Amino acid sequence: MWSPKIPVNAIDRLSFYLRTLDELIAGDVEMISSEQLAKQCGVKPDLVRKDLSYFGEFGRKGVGYRIVDLYSQIKKILGVDRTWNMALFGVGNLGSALIRHANFLKQGYRFVAAFDVDPEKVGNRLPDGLIIEHADRFEEVLKERNVGIGVIAVPPANAQSVANQLILAGINGILNFSPLHIHVPDCCRVENVDFSIKLDILGYHISSFST
């Protein structure tokens, strides 16, 4: 795979362009200019052009980019032109909603296992057909089902110990929904999703608007 070195900040923008292009494909638009894409994504046109320059010069001046081509090129560059298997840890309210989140599969992410330690949950079948398994057999399941990403949706106090077990099992990508920092070695990448930090940021700005 041809893989240029992309600056860290560009990666989330590229992923964001991908989401936007995905919606445009659904809407039957064929071509897009960097200016149009910039406007839809709320970033400066220069930045879009710079980010897209990692893909070489396959856009045509004055005409723009063919949306389906740009979409598949960005997927390839990001390494997401394949399906990633994911395992969920913690089948509470949030975990259950994540399992049912239709967009994941569309975007190439598929839950192939769901673990919990609650005996009342273990053995239950989820709406997508997965059966909740006890966390104590997770290591063999992860190997059997070729899991690449672990999704942590357990209570905060248990998040680090789940992460430790994932790392020992050779998983090096973690999506963390607990509000605490997870310590991992350099061979592992954690991405955090914390709604309440976003709410605090909103609270701060709304307070500033009104003073």
Place this chain on the structure above:
Amino acid sequence: MWSPKIPVNAIDRLSFYLRTLDELIAGDVEMISSEQLAKQCGVKPDLVRKDLSYFGEFGRKGVGYRIVDLYSQIKKILGVDRTWNMALFGVGNLGSALIRHANFLKQGYRFVAAFDVDPEKVGNRLPDGLIIEHADRFEEVLKERNVGIGVIAVPPANAQSVANQLILAGINGILNFSPLHIHVPDCCRVENVDFSIKLDILGYHISSFST
């Protein structure tokens, strides 16, 4: 309220310290040094000290900070030492999980309204007691219940139109769970939560690890 000018990047770190202190309070720890807080949050001690310097010199050298004091000071600075009323737009899987997310209320964010346009959902009672209302009467409800934050969990194609209506109704803080960029005027702040962008970032890094 005493309100120093805090750099944008420091705000999410302060919110993150808040989450960590919250867990420590639950665990009955009384004091913490900036080094300990830095370690728990995975940031450099110098950065923690710099961020905490916005609160003046109420930590004691060699002893550290009293956790409950630091916690309430950070809340005050961020303007989250109060309860914010929130309205949910879109009661799908994700929306339902958000309503049931126990941590929101603990952290001072309370859903006081939930809207949908699906006639099969309108009128249903949610587990927390809220009744799903039709989106067409949202404007008067937002005023009656003093809503400060709108939470958008509708399908991507409808996100911008919900945001437009929120802004017209005078809401200037939006938490957006749709994967698309929402255009808002300067008087409004949007924070985006997009799981799939986080997954793409993971995918990119895992691919890099293995090549």
